[in-house]
Amino acid sequence: MTNGREVSRQGIELAVQQDVGIGQPDSDAAPGHAAALGPGGTVGRTATASPPIRLVGVSKAYRRGAQVVPVLTSVNLTVAPGEFLALMGPSGSGKSTLLNLIAGIDRVDAGSIFVGETDITTLDEADLARWRSRSVGFIFQFYNLIPVLNALENVELPLLLTPLSGRERRERARTALSMVGLSDRMDHYPGQLSGGQQQRTAIARALVGDPDILVADEPTGDLDRVSAGEILDLMDGLNRTMGKTIIMVTHDPRAAERAGRLQLLEKGELADAHP
Amino acid sequence: MASLFSYSLRNMLARRLTTALTVGGMALVVFVFAAMLMLSEGLRTTLVLTGSPDNAVLLRQGAKSEMESAVDRDQAPLVESLPQVARAADGGPLAARELVVLITLNKRGTTKPSNVVIRGIGTHSLELRPQVKLKEGRMPRFGTSEIIAGESIARRFSGTGIGESLRFAMRDWTVVGIFEAGATGFSSEVWGDVDQLMAAFRRSSYSVVVARMNERDGQAGLDGLRAGLAADPRLQLEGKRETRFYEEQSEMMAKFLGVLGTMLPAIFSLGAIIGGMITMHAAVANRVREIGTLRAIGFQRRDILRAFLVESLLLGGSGGAIGLLLASTLQFVTISTMNFQTFSELAFSFTLSPRIAIWSLLFGTFMGCLGGILPAIKAARLVIVDALRAA
Numbered sequence: 188m189t190n191g192r193e194v195s196r197q198g199i200e201l202a203v204q205q206d207v208g209i210g211q212p213d214s215d216a217a218p219g220h221a222a223a224l225g226p227g228g229t230v231g232r233t234a235t236a237s238p239p240i241r242l243v244g245v246s247k248a249y250r251r252g253a254q255v256v257p258v259l260t261s262v263n264l265t266v267a268p269g270e271f272l273a274l275m276g277p278s279g280s281g282k283s284t285l286l287n288l289i290a291g292i293d294r295v296d297a298g299s300i301f302v303g304e305t306d307i308t309t310l311d312e313a314d315l316a317r318w319r320s321r322s323v324g325f326i327f328q329f330y331n332l333i334p335v336l337n338a339l340e341n342v343e344l345p346l347l348l349t350p351l352s353g354r355e356r357r358e359r360a361r362t363a364l365s366m367v368g369l370s371d372r373m374d375h376y377p378g379q380l381s382g383g384q385q386q387r388t389a390i391a392r393a394l395v396g397d398p399d400i401l402v403a404d405e406p407t408g409d410l411d412r413v414s415a416g417e418i419l420d421l422m423d424g425l426n427r428t429m430g431k432t433i434i435m436v437t438h439d440p441r442a443a444e445r446a447g448r449l450q451l452l453e454k455g456e457l458a459d460a461h462p
Numbered sequence: 463m464a465s466l467f468s469y470s471l472r473n474m475l476a477r478r479l480t481t482a483l484t485v486g487g488m489a490l491v492v493f494v495f496a497a498m499l500m501l502s503e504g505l506r507t508t509l510v511l512t513g514s515p516d517n518a519v520l521l522r523q524g525a526k527s528e529m530e531s532a533v534d535r536d537q538a539p540l541v542e543s544l545p546q547v548a549r550a551a552d553g554g555p556l557a558a559r560e561l562v563v564l565i566t567l568n569k570r571g572t573t574k575p576s577n578v579v580i581r582g583i584g585t586h587s588l589e590l591r592p593q594v595k596l597k598e599g600r601m602p603r604f605g606t607s608e609i610i611a612g613e614s615i616a617r618r619f620s621g622t623g624i625g626e627s628l629r630f631a632m633r634d635w636t637v638v639g640i641f642e643a644g645a646t647g648f649s650s651e652v653w654g655d656v657d658q659l660m661a662a663f664r665r666s667s668y669s670v671v672v673a674r675m676n677e678r679d680g681q682a683g684l685d686g687l688r689a690g691l692a693a694d695p696r697l698q699l700e701g702k703r704e705t706r707f708y709e710e711q712s713e714m715m716a717k718f719l720g721v722l723g724t725m726l727p728a729i730f731s732l733g734a735i736i737g738g739m740i741t742m743h744a745a746v747a748n749r750v751r752e753i754g755t756l757r758a759i760g761f762q763r764r765d766i767l768r769a770f771l772v773e774s775l776l777l778g779g780s781g782g783a784i785g786l787l788l789a790s791t792l793q794f795v796t797i798s799t800m801n802f803q804t805f806s807e808l809a810f811s812f813t814l815s816p817r818i819a820i821w822s823l824l825f826g827t828f829m830g831c832l833g834g835i836l837p838a839i840k841a842a843r844l845v846i847v848d849a850l851r852a853a
Contacts (some may be wrong), residue, residue, distance in 0.1 A: 320760025
């Protein structure tokens with residue numbers, strides 16, 4: 188755990204060095220926009236409103252024919268509100284599965300996952316989907332934007348699940364895109380955007396519904412060093428200024444460095460953070 | 463209720479070629495479907511318009527067509543004197559004794575004979591059919607071998623223009639006029655003096671008596687007439703409303719075309735449905751990761767199902783609309799065919815009715831729905847984590 192603390196300290200140092208603003212390239216990207224997005228209003232309140240995440244004895248196995256392959260064995264993990272957690276580990280260590288379970292897109296075989304007071308493992312499929320739409324923002328390695336929709340429409344997509352009017356939806360989507368520094372790319376289609384811009388659009392989409400938790404699976408895995416740095420800056424800013432809890436799976440040590448806390452996985456179990 | 467309508471529409475428009483081909487296939491099927499129904503409808507309207515609801519046709523009992531029917535010379539005045547028959551301006555009965563005979567004539571420019579109806583008419587025949595109007599020339603004089611031809615006959619058969627003459631029943635008949643009768647069966651007939659024709663064809667009985675009924679519009683007139691016929695044992699005749707009579711004449715043809723119009727497209731539609739299914743299967747297969755993303759964001763299985771179903775309904779609906787649009791141009795086409803029931807030539811056009819339009823659009827969407835349902839279910843069933851891993 189000593190190394191974890193070190194990483195933690197590094198994160199804070201970085202935070203101090205950096206500008207408090209989130210989307211560097213855009214002047215619109217002032218933290219004040221957070222108020223426009225979230226019902227919480229001020230940054231401070233949003234931070235404290237985030238619920239803690241607590242995994243208790245979580246196990247998961249996959250069946251390959253008659254063979255049962257255990258992926259996670261009795262994992263206990265707590266993520267504090269507003270924490271930026273990086274999950275690292277070799278391929279097949281179960282880090283993506285762990286992320287999927289926390290994000291509510293996969294089911295545990297045993298154990299509970301509490302997010303705030305709610306044990307999400309007890310929700311039925313429809314309720315779980317509703318919970319995801321309210322509470323979780325997704326950031327994928329390959330951005331997963333809808334190619335036939337432009338940036339604004341992509342960001343607007345999660346809001347279709349809310350009772351907001353079309354005008355409010357577009358207003359919020361525009362705000363979210365400004366926050367990631369893409370106010371001049373709103374009518375561009377994913378194919379017309381660079382990888383970094385696509386990932387920033389995806390982050391705006393993850394952000395637009397003002398969820399408490401952001402999950403990111405290899406968010407920089409498909410990006411060059413410069414773009415990856417920008418994306419990490421952006422995520423760091425969201426964590427610090429808006430108090431979003433971020434859980435990120437990564438292979439990239441530079442990405443893990445930016446997280447406040449590093450958790451290693453090995454063969455389906457949590458390992459101490461030895462290098 | 464999350465609406466992914468714009469998503470569905472964009473996706474459909476995004477893959478232009480596949481969409482065009484699928485929609486085109488469905489449009490062709492709907493075109494055939496609509497065309498067949500329009501043909502059947504055209505035939506029906508033509509024959510129904512031929513009759514007038516105020517007239518009754520009196521035929522021999524059991525006769526299905528004018529050709530089969532016979533009304534004896536001594537029965538005719540008895541019928542005309544029934545009180546239910548309206549009076550003409552001259553005080554006599556407003557009725558006509560008519561003879562219907564088939565002859566064969568050659569179509570213009572060919573030696574191919576076709577059957578043509580010759581109708582022997584009485585003095586009131588024209589008054590009983592206000593839809594028949596003289597277009598060129600004059601009416602035939604009674605007591606002569608003068609005839610007039612319906613415009614669709616005059617156009618298509620040799621020897622039926624004004625000044626020309628026809629030879630049948632061992633006499634020469636001079637055409638002195640052309641009449642128009644709109645989209646009715648009369649347009650495909652030749653008319654002449656009933657007594658001259660009876661003599662020439664050596665007939666001793668009329669085919670039918672057509673009478674204007676006293677009580678207009680009501681069923682009472684027809685019922686009264688029937689009661690009058692039943693009361694007199696000399697009158698082994700039955701009375702039918704003229705509209706109903708002509709509708710019956712078309713029933714077999716219309717039914718035949720109707721069955722053909724349903725069966726053929728039903729078979730063709732299999733191809734179009736399979737085409738739609740392939741298109742939608744490919745659409746789902748290409749967008750597995752997209753579907754996983756939408757589900758992760760919080761869209762429910764039913765939202766995904768609906769999105770893909772809407773996409774295939776849009777395909778089918780556009781196919782239906784385009785097919786209907788193509789078929790509607792057929793309204794300007796007149797075709798002539800043999801009416802199997804009367805074995806005479808009948809000219810009619812494709813007729814589009816609101817009912818046919820609605821059925822065609824429904825048929826298109828139905829094909830879309832059938833083609834899209836399985837792929838949509840497949841899309842909705844995807845497991846999120848598996849879908850997100852897809853290439």
